[in-house]
Amino acid sequence: MELVIQQLLLGLTNGMVFALIALGYTMVYGILELINFAHGDLFMLASFLALTLVGLFGLGDASGGTLAVGLVGVIVVCALFAAGLNWVVDRVVYKPLRKAPKLAPLVSAIGVSFVFMNLGLFWGGLPMDEFGGGVAPAAPKSFPELLPNINLLGEDATLRVTPKDLLVIVSSLVVMAALFWFVNRTKLGKAMRATAQNPVAARLMGIDVDKVIGATFLIGGALAGFAAVIYSLYINTINFQMGYQNGLYAFTAAVLGGIGNIRGAVLGGLVIGLLRAFSDQFIGAQWQPAILFGTLILILVFRPTGLLGSTAREKV
Amino acid sequence: MSEPLLSLSAVHTSYGNIEALHGIDLVVYPGEIVCLIGANGAGKTTTLMSISGCVKTRSGTIRFDGKDITQMPSDRIVRLGLAQSPEGRKIFPRLTVLENLEMGAFIRDDKAGIAADIERVIALFPILGERRHQAGGTLSGGEQQMLAVGRAMMSRPKLLLLDEPSLGLAPLIVLKIFEVIKTLNAEGTTILLVEQNARMALRHSHRGYVLETGAITMADKADVLLADPRVQAAYLGEGDH
Numbered sequence: 195m196e197l198v199i200q201q202l203l204l205g206l207t208n209g210m211v212f213a214l215i216a217l218g219y220t221m222v223y224g225i226l227e228l229i230n231f232a233h234g235d236l237f238m239l240a241s242f243l244a245l246t247l248v249g250l251f252g253l254g255d256a257s258g259g260t261l262a263v264g265l266v267g268v269i270v271v272c273a274l275f276a277a278g279l280n281w282v283v284d285r286v287v288y289k290p291l292r293k294a295p296k297l298a299p300l301v302s303a304i305g306v307s308f309v310f311m312n313l314g315l316f317w318g319g320l321p322m323d324e325f326g327g328g329v330a331p332a333a334p335k336s337f338p339e340l341l342p343n344i345n346l347l348g349e350d351a352t353l354r355v356t357p358k359d360l361l362v363i364v365s366s367l368v369v370m371a372a373l374f375w376f377v378n379r380t381k382l383g384k385a386m387r388a389t390a391q392n393p394v395a396a397r398l399m400g401i402d403v404d405k406v407i408g409a410t411f412l413i414g415g416a417l418a419g420f421a422a423v424i425y426s427l428y429i430n431t432i433n434f435q436m437g438y439q440n441g442l443y444a445f446t447a448a449v450l451g452g453i454g455n456i457r458g459a460v461l462g463g464l465v466i467g468l469l470r471a472f473s474d475q476f477i478g479a480q481w482q483p484a485i486l487f488g489t490l491i492l493i494l495v496f497r498p499t500g501l502l503g504s505t506a507r508e509k510v
Numbered sequence: 511m512s513e514p515l516l517s518l519s520a521v522h523t524s525y526g527n528i529e530a531l532h533g534i535d536l537v538v539y540p541g542e543i544v545c546l547i548g549a550n551g552a553g554k555t556t557t558l559m560s561i562s563g564c565v566k567t568r569s570g571t572i573r574f575d576g577k578d579i580t581q582m583p584s585d586r587i588v589r590l591g592l593a594q595s596p597e598g599r600k601i602f603p604r605l606t607v608l609e610n611l612e613m614g615a616f617i618r619d620d621k622a623g624i625a626a627d628i629e630r631v632i633a634l635f636p637i638l639g640e641r642r643h644q645a646g647g648t649l650s651g652g653e654q655q656m657l658a659v660g661r662a663m664m665s666r667p668k669l670l671l672l673d674e675p676s677l678g679l680a681p682l683i684v685l686k687i688f689e690v691i692k693t694l695n696a697e698g699t700t701i702l703l704v705e706q707n708a709r710m711a712l713r714h715s716h717r718g719y720v721l722e723t724g725a726i727t728m729a730d731k732a733d734v735l736l737a738d739p740r741v742q743a744a745y746l747g748e749g750d751h
């Protein structure tokens with residue numbers, strides 16, 4: 195029983211991170227029908243920025259209030275960085291291709307993904323102490339354990355719940371609640387859903403569709419930046435390929451949930467997280483990809499639009 | 511007469527290499543209901559979409575309320591007071607009826623005024639009140655049409671473009687829509703109406719234009735067009751009185 199709950203916790207924490215990244219894929223797809231392949235690598239770059247900032251601020255030795263303030267600062271800077279970078283990429287790379295065939299921005303997104311990955315490689319090669327100076331650029335960098343690695347249930351308890359688990363789950367829930375509030379309750383949020391559902395009608399309502407697209411990239415980027423910080427704090431190691439791996443999980447989550455659907459992305463992220471945890475524990479890690487993609491295929495066979503895709507009457 | 515509210519002069523619009531409008535001249539004066547009739551594919555929708563800035567014109571000038579709007583982006587045109595209820599309704603399917611109406615008022619910030627106008631739309635189309643929390647995509651065709659007209663009213667436009675508002679509707683609902691058009695006009699909204707139902711449209715309009723394969727072939731007072739044998743032969747089939 196404890197084992198099941200332990201894996202549930204592991205699945206949830208990982209799933210939250212996948213969900214946060216999946217939201218960025220799904221929101222952009224919803225509005226542009228573009229799979230932004232660079233999104234995972236944006237997440238990776240934000241982790242490198244997080245590690246750099248942790249070093250610059252000397253957070254490795256900080257504790258208590260200083261650490262808390264510092265972490266909030268790192269989250270804010272990384273979210274702003276990823277939001278801004280995502281926005282710039284849209285303006286410079288995707289926007290000129292709005293009227294081109296869909297394949298053109300898609301191939302460009304793959305190009306941006308490679309550019310980001312090589313930036314990550316370059317960044318990892320910088321002679322910074324926090325990167326373990328001298329270690330090869332491609333080598334994983336260790337991200338300091340800033341949160342106490344203790345069991346909140348007591349060190350003797352069989353079930354292990356750490357402050358890191360709580361941080362990931364609680365802060366993700368808060369961020370997602372804020373996103374849902376924004377999308378469902380604010381004027382700009384409603385305009386985003388309207389633009390995704392019918393861009394021509396949105397124009398006829400006086401909505402500046404370009405601005406709405408820009409806002410979508412900003413928000414998706416900010417979510418990836420936030421996810422990068424909490425994931426790095428949780429997993430304590432980063433490398434230039436982590437965006438590719440996690441991006442693939444997140445993209446799968448978005449498709450599983452119904453690409454373009456915001457609730458679907460969250461649901462998909464959690465499903466992928468839980469599937470991974472349980473298949474690793476009870477079936478074997480070597481079977482994980484087979485289980486994941488087998489499930490994806492099964493779901494798409496029976497529900498081609500994904501779990502909450504547009505045949506369901508769910509609101510976006 | 512006063513200055514036109516809307517004027518098109520020599521407007522050419524193409525899709526790729528195919529020219530759909532071959533130089534349209536059209537004026538609408540403040541307070542008028544003007545209808546634009548023509549066969550399928552004549553270019554009626556293209557004309558309205560050119561005015562709203564959703565398709566780019568190749569040459570010619572479109573002026574609205576004293577400003578050149580030929581190259582203006584659609585959202586700025588709406589802000590000048592020109593709204594459209596488009597062909598095929600284009601309701602936001604997964605927004606509720608209320609949210610659809612709110613989107614119609616996107617350019618406005620006066621919360622109280624928006625709420626009052628939502629009530630006004632509901633007073634005109636009571637069924638929308640009953641369906642207010644339902645997703646737009648789940649409404650019937652007629653209900654969606656009412657929602658599209660109501661949504662276009664929500665920006666309080668000076669000029670309202672209506673593209674086939676009666677298409678596919680039961681006769682009673684068609685009457686209802688035309689009644690609302692009359693009411694809006696009496697309250698000061700100028701209207702440019704595209705209709706398949708030419709007889710009904712001409713009866714409710716001050717003036718009319720006939721569009722044939724991308725060019726205006728007739729322009730006159732509505733009752734003159736109604737009496738014209740060519741219009742009667744082409745657009746007012748016997749029997750549908």
Ligand SMILES: Nc1ncnc2c1ncn2[C@@H]1O[C@H](COP(=O)(O)OP(=O)(O)OP(=O)(O)O)[C@@H](O)[C@H]1O
Pocket residue numbers: 525530548549550551552553554555556557597
């Ligand atoms: N998106 C498009 N791409 C290419 N050609 C188009 C497009 N839209 C319209 N056309 C062409 O332009 C011409 C005018 O079409 P338009 O839709 O304006 O006609 P309409 O008068 O509104 O017809 P209907 O009464 O059927 O609505 C037609 O020949 C049509 O095939």
Ligand SMILES: [Mg+2]
Pocket residue numbers: 554555556597
């Ligand atoms: Mg048409």
